[in-house]
Amino acid sequence: MLMQNVERPLVEFIHVNYSAGGTHILKDINGTFPEGKITTLVGPSGAGKSTLFRLCNGLSSPDSGEILIKGKSIKEYEPIELRRKVGIALQSATMIKGTVLDNLELPLTLQGKKIDLVEAGDLLHDVGLDKGFLHRNAKDLSGGQKQKLSIARTLVNKPKVLLLDEITSSLDRVSQHDIEELIVKINEKYGTTMIWITHNLDQATQIGHYTWVMMNGEVIETIESSLLQGSKDERVQAFIRGEVE
Secondary structure, eight states, X not given: OBOOOOSOXXXXXXXXXXXXXXXXXXXXXXXXXXXXXXXXXXXXTTSSHHHXXXXXXXXXXXXXXXXXXXXEEGGGSOHHHHHXXXXXXXXXXXXXXXXXXXXXXXXXXXXXXXXXXXXXXXXXXXXXXXXXXXXXXXXXXXXXHHHHHHHHHHHTTOOSEEEEESTTTTSOHHHXXXXXXXXXXXHHHHOOEEEEXXXXXXXXXXXXXXXXXXXXXXXXXXXXXXGGXXXXXXXXXXXXXXXXX
């Protein structure tokens, strides 16, 4: 069942198709990501979730169809402007050599700018890190701390959309819980629209407002996250039972 969200869409996919290497990866994708909400993406490996992310921030372009951000075609945005509007945090939380401040400042360094130290401290505070971390070597941070810094770094450009790609899958349970609480906090404080790929169904249903289920390059269901376990779609139920990987 494809449910139409009643909230105002921030990102909209209209008959989007994408192929690579002769393989049809995304097939007629239609749907909206509501403004200010957390939408989780679930589905087996190879379903096309990460490819969908690359289309959202312009790293790849669709073969056909339209992607809108705030009602404007993604093609009309300059690449730099688009990357500022659509931030992304990855599972790897890659750090550059240097201090926490160097890493936090990276998005502005690429623009030839510097970050205000007060703002830098505030950003760390927002993600649960003390401003005393600013001059620590980033390589000395724990996995959970690196992920928090990665998220803070995406917030430097004040993105309208934040793409989260398996950001807790390599963390221990305590760090995972910290990141989940952090994402909810950021969503509530900034009203940032979140799209989160996760293989953790409990996470998807507890953190998400809405959930997309993807299989074989198709969106087979969009549903309120709290209702996912009760889906009437047999394919979704098979995935929930772990019969589709």
